[in-house]
Structures are given as structure tokens and as C-alpha cells.
Amino acid sequence: MQYVFALAGNQNSGKTTLFNRLTGSNQHVGNWPGVTVEQKTGTLLHHHHGKSAHVGPPMLRRNREAEENNDVQLVDLPGIYSLSPYTMEEVVSRDFITLQKPNAVINIVDATNLERNLYLTLQLAELETPLVVALNMMDEVNKQGDAIDVNSLSEALGVPVVPICARNGDGLDELVRQSMMAAEKHILPGKLDICSGDTHEALHAIIHLIEDKARAKGLSPRYAGTKLLEGDEKIERLLELDEGTLHIIGEIIARLEKQAGMERAAIMADARYTFLDGVIKKCVVKAQNAPESPSARIDRVLMHRALAFPIFLLMMLLVFFITFGPFGTWIADGFAALIKQGISLIDRGLTAANTAPWVQALLVDGVLAGVGAVLEFLPTIVLLFLLLSILEDSGYMARAAFLMDKPMRKLGLNGRSFIPMIMGFGCTVPAVMGARSMQSQRDRRFTIMLTPFMSCGAKVPIYALFTRAFFPEQGVLVMCCLYLGGMLMAVISASVLKKTVFHGDAAPFIMELPAYRLPTLANVGRQLWDKAKDFLQRAFTIILAATVVVWFLQTYTFRLTLADTMEESMLGVIGGFIAPVFRPLGFGSVSAATAVITGVIAKESVVSTLAVLSGTEVGSSQMMAALHGIFPSNLAAASFLTFVLLYMPCVAAFAAMRREMQGRGIALASVCCQTALAWLTALLVYQIGGLFVF
Amino acid sequence: MAKTLADLMPGEGGTVAYVGGEGALHRHILDMGLTPRTRVKVGKLAPMGDPMEILLRGYSLTLRKADAAEIILEEE
Incomplete structure (x- = not known):
């Protein structure tokens, strides 16, 4: 039987790392139907090797780990914090679980940040789908001197909990084993009573009212009831409740709101977090006198009032200097020489093989010359993406968005628009795709419109050629004028667009500032490989x-x-x-x-x-x-x-x-x-x- | 006038009493853990004074001052 597992978790929980570990090189990237949210699917690998198996780029890995488990497809759900009906990512995730009914959901949880991560777990547990929690970053928890009682956490949450470290592969065998078992035996999460008192009564009254309707629609009554209590209009419409039922539910909620002194959405959020407070008190022992976190110490410098912008500017300059300066040029030139040699070798080979002149002309002057000119550009793109993905994976890009939010908002955008724009200097295609991280369509469209003004890497050969031919002495000046000119155009266009097409304000800027982490070779390598592959595919x-x-x-x-x-x-x-x-x-x-x-x-x-x-x-x-x-x-x-x-x-x-x-x-x-x-x-x-x- | 999260200076803390805002924004603030009775502390401000970093539930969150002004704090 073919199994489908879903992988769910917060952003910055190590979900991508885990997904890459669990599926290796066997991935397929597509879109969720109807929305622009990326969907990644992969075939689950067996995990017998534990630690040593997965280092190095995907190409090298393939032979060592040929053993695939063809029976399980792993679907990577978007990084989400909740199952509210407000964002595409959350709707896609909950629809996938409730409608496609995967055989098991693996919920990756950042163990250094249990409270907020388990908030999603509680909602996933309502869905009546086998659920396994992967407790990630246990190495950091241990390093901080904290202790988590995994068994009592599992008991308190009513689901299996497997401690793992996605970075080095610890615990993945056990995670796969537990997930297979949960799927095969269809082990559902235990029923948790997260609410007490009035909320408990109100919730059960609602569940009782809608149980049959929910079952008829294939939804878990507990999930449907909770969502109705929270005021989820999507579920309300889906259940097709009659006027009478809706009226009674309305009354129940009105009374509850009065008793609790909060409105409906707050009541449920409060109940979940209160429940989790209790769980964590029981299962987690925090180290006494915990020292200031390394991230806080790093931020004291990198986010310093006076230093933050200069450092940021310096980082960006460094990225450009490495990519387009002597080092990048050296690599690019070496690569170009190699390609030229290859082409002339083929040319000589064709002559020796008595190829028809027109075929040789087509191949050498048309195809090879053209493709060669493009290939020469590969090192530059790879280098730029290498540096940008290191900044992204380390957690610095989120800080860059934090720094840039106010100036970007003046243009009518938000801090997150800045990252796609920076990527636009590499290539417009991934930059435009990077705009997906913004949830409001207005912000997304606005950012995408401006991204092409960031002079993309593919234009560099044009600039280089022309400076050599026309401005050999003023190369740096010409480059600066072009890059700054593009940015200036973006600013001017933004101020026009803000007053015409995109009225109103940018979406709120509520974002987690992740802890600084050392980027892993495997993740950066994977991203580079994807980018290079994408570029080569375009080239060919x-x-x-x-x-x-x-x-x-x-x-x-x-x-x-x-x-x-x-x-x-x-x-x-x-x-x-x-x-x-x-x-x-x-x-x-x-x-x-x-x-x-x-x-x-x-x-x-x-x-x-x-x-x-x-x-x-x-x-x-x-x-x-x-x-x-x-x-x-x-x-x-x-x-x-x-x-x-x-x-x-x-x-x-x-x-x-x-x-x-x-x-x-x-x-x-x-x-x-x-x-x-x-x-x-x-x-x-x-x-x-x-x-x-x- | 009630004190809001936006009124706190870096290093100052408080307890959430009530979360305003509407629809997606309101819900998102709650989902991220800013629920009534939560202890919060202001970490740092961006160099231009906005947005602000809020420390809560063992992690940090960024919030614009305009949105932080929707979060009313308890009287100390």
C-alpha cells in the first residue's frame, strides 16, 4: 500500500533540513493547486545509517543511500504557526490534512521554543489523523542545560514524541519507525481536554450540536467545533448549518464571551497557551541562571542602534565584492577559459569527423557559442546565491527585514520586500518567487513589480562588455551608476505606484526573529544545487x-x-x-x-x-x-x-x-x-x- | 488612557490585558502567543525606532509600533 505522510511545522523549526534528510535527492517541486504556495514532495528514505550517511551535495549522496522506501511519499506543508483561515499557507495545510487525509502527519517542533511550536501541535492533534511529534534541536536544549522529559511530554500531548536532531540525523530512524507504526495501525492522537470550566462546556455543547454534520463532511467534530468557537467562517460555510443551529451556537458563544471577558478567538488561543504552560511546567526543567543567549549577544552588535545600518551596508558590499570583485572574476575567467577549450575541442572533433559544414556552423557558431556565453556566467550566479543563502540560513536576513521595515514602509512596502529585492540582483526569477513570503497580495504584487529594477546578474556580461569597449577606465563608476540607477528608478516607481495602483498600507510586520544558527553545508548545498540546476535547465x-x-x-x-x-x-x-x-x-x-x-x-x-x-x-x-x-x-x-x-x-x-x-x-x-x-x-x-x- | 505595548521602552516589561485589532491581524497576534495574561518584554527597537522586538514565551517577535498600540497592558 502506498502511504502519504505530511510534514508540518513552524517556520525556522528546521523543517527544510528534516525534509531534505528524510527524502534525500528525490524531490519534486510544484505548486499547491490554485495558489502560489510551493509544494515539495519526496520519497521517504529508509534510515538505517543514522549519523554518517548524509553529508555533501545531493549528487554525491545518491549512491551511498540508494535504498528508498517507495511506499511512502512525504509532502512538505508550508511553514505555519496555526491553522487559522487567514493565510494561504495555513488554509493549504489544513485542507491537505482534512481533505487528502495523509496516513500520518509528522510535526516538527523546535525544542528550544516549545510553547509557541506546540500551539500548532494542539491544533494538528484535533484533526483525527495519526500524528507524530519530532522534537528537533535537542542538542541545543542540552547545551543550554535545560532538560525535557520526553515521555511525560508524549503523555501530556497524547501523541508519540521522538527527540531528533535534523542537522546531524540523530533520531531519524526512530522517527520514521514511529511514523510508519502510527500510519499502519492508524493510531490517532489521544483526546485532550485543553479547555476548562465555561469554555469546556461551551465547546462540548457546540461539538454535540454539529457532530453529525461534521462527520458527514469528513471533518473531526472536535476540530470543526473548535473552529466554530473561534469564528472560522470557512468551516461555518462548509458545514452548511441551518439557521436554528447557527443561532444556538451564536448564543453559546455570546454567553461564553461574557463569562470569560474576552472575545472568541482570544478565548481559544488563551486556552491553548494556558494548557501548554501547564505541560511545560511539568515536562521541562530550565537551567538555573541561564546565560544570555548567543543570539542576544550577537544582536547587541549587529542590531546596535548606530552600527546596524553600516554593518548591513558592509555585508551587502562584501557580498558584491566577493561575487563581482577580483575573486569572482578569477573564478568566472577560469571557467570561461575551460568552456572555450571545450568548444574548440568539439570544433576540431567535428572537422576530423568530416561533418557537413552547415551542421558544424550551426553547432559551433550557433549552439555552442551561445550556450557557452551563458555558461560562463554560472560561477557568478552560484557564488551570489551561496552568499545570500548563507545570510538567509544564518538568520541575518530576518534581521535585515527588521532593519529595513521602516524605510521600506515609506515606499509603501514592508521589511520583507527587501529580501526579494536583494535577490533580484542575482536573478529576477527566484526573487519574484521569494516574494511569496509576503501574505498580502498587494505587498506581493508591489514588490514583484519593483524587483526587475534590481539589475539582475544576467546583465553583468553586457555591462562588462560595454565598459571594456567604451569605458575601460571608468568601470567601477559605470557599474555603480547602473546599479544605483536601477534602485533609484525602483524608488521613483514605488512612490508613483503607492499613490496610484497600490493605495493603503503595507501588511502588518509580525515576524519571528529566529535565533542565529550556523548554516549547514547540506542545506546551502541543496539550495545551490537547485539554483544551478534551474539555471542550467534554462540555459539548455x-x-x-x-x-x-x-x-x-x-x-x-x-x-x-x-x-x-x-x-x-x-x-x-x-x-x-x-x-x-x-x-x-x-x-x-x-x-x-x-x-x-x-x-x-x-x-x-x-x-x-x-x-x-x-x-x-x-x-x-x-x-x-x-x-x-x-x-x-x-x-x-x-x-x-x-x-x-x-x-x-x-x-x-x-x-x-x-x-x-x-x-x-x-x-x-x-x-x-x-x-x-x-x-x-x-x-x-x-x-x-x-x-x-x- | 490605557498603557499599550507601544509605550514600553527597551528593557521594560508588562502583562497583556487585551488584544485589539481585527480579523487576520488580531488572530495572528493571538496565535503568536500574545494572549491575555502573557508576560512580555521589549527587546530592542530597529535603528529607526520602529519596528520593535518583543520577547515573550522564550522567543522574539517583531511588531510595528502601530500594531503594538493595539495591545493593551494591565495596570501595574
């Missing part, structure tokens, strides 16, 4: 196709004969048709227009298109000369750079925007506005610049 699909199409369009005429000159080719005709649009901007040549078009497929293609169209090799001195032909003046080059900085993002980013904004119209409108803005700004640069430079 969209970008490869685009390169071949561009090569085809520029090699053949519309009559499908070989084009003698570029003007005759299909691409030349199309480019020539569009070129006049860019004439006022100073770069009205067919080549420039064509490069702009291919840049929509992928920004990296701008460079390869310019190379292919000028019949030169990327980065060669011939290409530099050719560029001076395409862009008659430094000002025209500056205008082109401005346009490339601001115009619509690539198709992959557009696809992500459409998905995450939940609307094609708004995504289309925003990229059109960006392109119009790019045109106008480049026009200003060229025309006003022309007054000063001759």
Missing part, C-alpha cells in the same frame, strides 16, 4: 532554443535561402523594422535592435547576439571594434546600457511574475510600463547627455 532549453532561432533567423532569408549579408536575413529585416524606434535613443542600428529583441528571451543573449551579428568572437578585439561601429558614440552606448538596465525582464522572469502576481494582465502591464520607462530614461540620457558631450 529557453536560451539554447533562442540561440538556435537567432542563428537561423540571421543565416537565412525569408525565402529560406542563405543570406549573403545580415540585412538580407530574416533577423535583419525584423531588426530593421524595429530599429527606428531606438533612433532617438542613439542606437538605431539593426544589430542593436536585434540584440534588444533577443534580450527579451534572455539577457545573456544580448552579448551573444551582438557577437554573432558582428561575426566576431565574444570578448575579442574585433568585437570591441565592431561595437564601436554599432554604437557610434560613448553616449549611445550609455543610452543602450540604460535601456537594457530598465526594459522588460526576460521571458522566464515574466512567466514567474505572471504566476506569482496571479494575473496575466497585471504582469503584462508592469513589463510594458518598464519598457516604456526604459525608453524614456534612455532618451533623456541621450538627449540631455548630448548637451554636455559632443
Whole structure:
């Protein structure tokens, strides 16, 4: 029989680490139906090896741990704190458990933060689904000198509790064993009486009233009753209660609210936390004179009133210096040389094998040259993501959001918008996806609209090429102008959008500040692997196709004969048709227009298109000369750079925007506005610049 | 006027009496553990004075002052 397990838990509870441990490399990422919440599914691995088995990147791990348990699929639920009906993540989670009825739910709990984590556990226990609690971070609890009586905790909660350490794999065998047993024997959580007195009576009266209706809908009466008491309109509608019942429930609750002196939602939250207070008093022994937590000590420096912003700025500069400075360039150059060698090797091989000249030309000049130009860029992306994911996993990014909330709110956004925007410097696609962490659609859409202004990493080769050709002495200055210019545009756009499209205030900023933790190699490696894979997939699909199409369009005429000159080719005709649009901007040549078009497929293609169209090799001195032909003046080059900085993002980013904004119209409108803005700004640069430079 | 969580200075503590706000915000504040009778302490403020860090139930939570003003504290 095929089993399905669900993994539930708070954010920052180590859920991702546990999921990766339990499933290894066998993961599938998709979306929950109808909403933009990521759904990860994986096949559960057997756990016989305990500690030593899972270190290193997923590729290396696969052979060592080939033994898979094909019978169990593990579904990773979003990180949530409660099962309220207010956020997509919570609704998705509770619907999955109540409607899909997984065979067991594994609830990961941060043992250093039991009270708030168990709040979710109490709600999960109401669902009449086998539940196993994985008590994570036991190593930290021990280090703090605290002690948790696992057996009495299990007894108090009415569910099996397994102490684990997801970081090093301790306790996972037992966790899997207990979960399998709970699923096979269908062991339901024990019925807990978390409320007392008036609340207890009121809850039981409601449960009694709706028991049959709830059963008919496949819901646990206790869960349905609790939700009704809390004022959950989704459950109220689902149960299709008659007027009379609703009226009685209303009266019960009105009386209870008067007795308790609180309103309904507060009564239940209070009851759960009061119950947990008792559980924790019984099961946890806190160390005497606990020293100040390491996080608090680190924060005294990193979040210091005067130092916080300078340190933050320094961190960001450091990230950029490492990625784009001498170190990053050294790695990127080495990689590029390697690729060039590979291509020439293949070229020689093809010649030796007497390949037809046109096939060789297509493969070497079209496919390999294009893909090679993109691949050269891989080290930069990987390095940037490495640094950003270290900052994220360490807990610093949450602090960055805390720091930036007030300034971001001035723009009409919230602190959390800052993280996607920073990621936008790497790649717009994951940045747009990162906006999912915001729960309000307004904030999400607003952030996504501004993200493309953060100059993405794929534009770096364009900037690098142009600074070498036109501004060899002022490289740093040009880079700064471009990056800051993009940010300035984002600020200006934000203030316009705030007054027009996005009225009102940003969503509340209620967020856990997680403890600082050392990022694990496995987690960072996993993220890097996913990013690199994603990038390579794009390189070998969209970008490869685009390169071949561009090569085809520029090699053949519309009559499908070989084009003698570029003007005759299909691409030349199309480019020539569009070129006049860019004439006022100073770069009205067919080549420039064509490069702009291919840049929509992928920004990296701008460079390869310019190379292919000028019949030169990327980065060669011939290409530099050719560029001076395409862009008659430094000002025209500056205008082109401005346009490339601001115009619509690539198709992959557009696809992500459409998905995450939940609307094609708004995504289309925003990229059109960006392109119009790019045109106008480049026009200003060229025309006003022309007054000063001759 | 009643004292609210937003009135506390860093290092000061209090006990929650009542949680205001509506709908999702109200519910979210409660879910995060800011229920009546909970002891809270203000950790630090962001360098620009807002948002604030609230220490409760052994963890830290960020809250904007505007939202913290919805949380009424008991008279000491």
C-alpha cells in the first residue's frame, strides 16, 4: 500500500533540513493547486545509517543511500504557526490534512521554543489523523542545560514524541519507525481536554450540536467545533448549518464571551497557551541562571542602534565584492577559459569527423557559442546565491527585514520586500518567487513589480562588455551608476505606484526573529544545487532554443535561402523594422535592435547576439571594434546600457511574475510600463547627455 | 488612557490585558502567543525606532509600533 505522510511545522523549526534528510535527492517541486504556495514532495528514505550517511551535495549522496522506501511519499506543508483561515499557507495545510487525509502527519517542533511550536501541535492533534511529534534541536536544549522529559511530554500531548536532531540525523530512524507504526495501525492522537470550566462546556455543547454534520463532511467534530468557537467562517460555510443551529451556537458563544471577558478567538488561543504552560511546567526543567543567549549577544552588535545600518551596508558590499570583485572574476575567467577549450575541442572533433559544414556552423557558431556565453556566467550566479543563502540560513536576513521595515514602509512596502529585492540582483526569477513570503497580495504584487529594477546578474556580461569597449577606465563608476540607477528608478516607481495602483498600507510586520544558527553545508548545498540546476535547465532549453532561432533567423532569408549579408536575413529585416524606434535613443542600428529583441528571451543573449551579428568572437578585439561601429558614440552606448538596465525582464522572469502576481494582465502591464520607462530614461540620457558631450 | 505595548521602552516589561485589532491581524497576534495574561518584554527597537522586538514565551517577535498600540497592558 502506498502511504502519504505530511510534514508540518513552524517556520525556522528546521523543517527544510528534516525534509531534505528524510527524502534525500528525490524531490519534486510544484505548486499547491490554485495558489502560489510551493509544494515539495519526496520519497521517504529508509534510515538505517543514522549519523554518517548524509553529508555533501545531493549528487554525491545518491549512491551511498540508494535504498528508498517507495511506499511512502512525504509532502512538505508550508511553514505555519496555526491553522487559522487567514493565510494561504495555513488554509493549504489544513485542507491537505482534512481533505487528502495523509496516513500520518509528522510535526516538527523546535525544542528550544516549545510553547509557541506546540500551539500548532494542539491544533494538528484535533484533526483525527495519526500524528507524530519530532522534537528537533535537542542538542541545543542540552547545551543550554535545560532538560525535557520526553515521555511525560508524549503523555501530556497524547501523541508519540521522538527527540531528533535534523542537522546531524540523530533520531531519524526512530522517527520514521514511529511514523510508519502510527500510519499502519492508524493510531490517532489521544483526546485532550485543553479547555476548562465555561469554555469546556461551551465547546462540548457546540461539538454535540454539529457532530453529525461534521462527520458527514469528513471533518473531526472536535476540530470543526473548535473552529466554530473561534469564528472560522470557512468551516461555518462548509458545514452548511441551518439557521436554528447557527443561532444556538451564536448564543453559546455570546454567553461564553461574557463569562470569560474576552472575545472568541482570544478565548481559544488563551486556552491553548494556558494548557501548554501547564505541560511545560511539568515536562521541562530550565537551567538555573541561564546565560544570555548567543543570539542576544550577537544582536547587541549587529542590531546596535548606530552600527546596524553600516554593518548591513558592509555585508551587502562584501557580498558584491566577493561575487563581482577580483575573486569572482578569477573564478568566472577560469571557467570561461575551460568552456572555450571545450568548444574548440568539439570544433576540431567535428572537422576530423568530416561533418557537413552547415551542421558544424550551426553547432559551433550557433549552439555552442551561445550556450557557452551563458555558461560562463554560472560561477557568478552560484557564488551570489551561496552568499545570500548563507545570510538567509544564518538568520541575518530576518534581521535585515527588521532593519529595513521602516524605510521600506515609506515606499509603501514592508521589511520583507527587501529580501526579494536583494535577490533580484542575482536573478529576477527566484526573487519574484521569494516574494511569496509576503501574505498580502498587494505587498506581493508591489514588490514583484519593483524587483526587475534590481539589475539582475544576467546583465553583468553586457555591462562588462560595454565598459571594456567604451569605458575601460571608468568601470567601477559605470557599474555603480547602473546599479544605483536601477534602485533609484525602483524608488521613483514605488512612490508613483503607492499613490496610484497600490493605495493603503503595507501588511502588518509580525515576524519571528529566529535565533542565529550556523548554516549547514547540506542545506546551502541543496539550495545551490537547485539554483544551478534551474539555471542550467534554462540555459539548455529557453536560451539554447533562442540561440538556435537567432542563428537561423540571421543565416537565412525569408525565402529560406542563405543570406549573403545580415540585412538580407530574416533577423535583419525584423531588426530593421524595429530599429527606428531606438533612433532617438542613439542606437538605431539593426544589430542593436536585434540584440534588444533577443534580450527579451534572455539577457545573456544580448552579448551573444551582438557577437554573432558582428561575426566576431565574444570578448575579442574585433568585437570591441565592431561595437564601436554599432554604437557610434560613448553616449549611445550609455543610452543602450540604460535601456537594457530598465526594459522588460526576460521571458522566464515574466512567466514567474505572471504566476506569482496571479494575473496575466497585471504582469503584462508592469513589463510594458518598464519598457516604456526604459525608453524614456534612455532618451533623456541621450538627449540631455548630448548637451554636455559632443 | 490605557498603557499599550507601544509605550514600553527597551528593557521594560508588562502583562497583556487585551488584544485589539481585527480579523487576520488580531488572530495572528493571538496565535503568536500574545494572549491575555502573557508576560512580555521589549527587546530592542530597529535603528529607526520602529519596528520593535518583543520577547515573550522564550522567543522574539517583531511588531510595528502601530500594531503594538493595539495591545493593551494591565495596570501595574
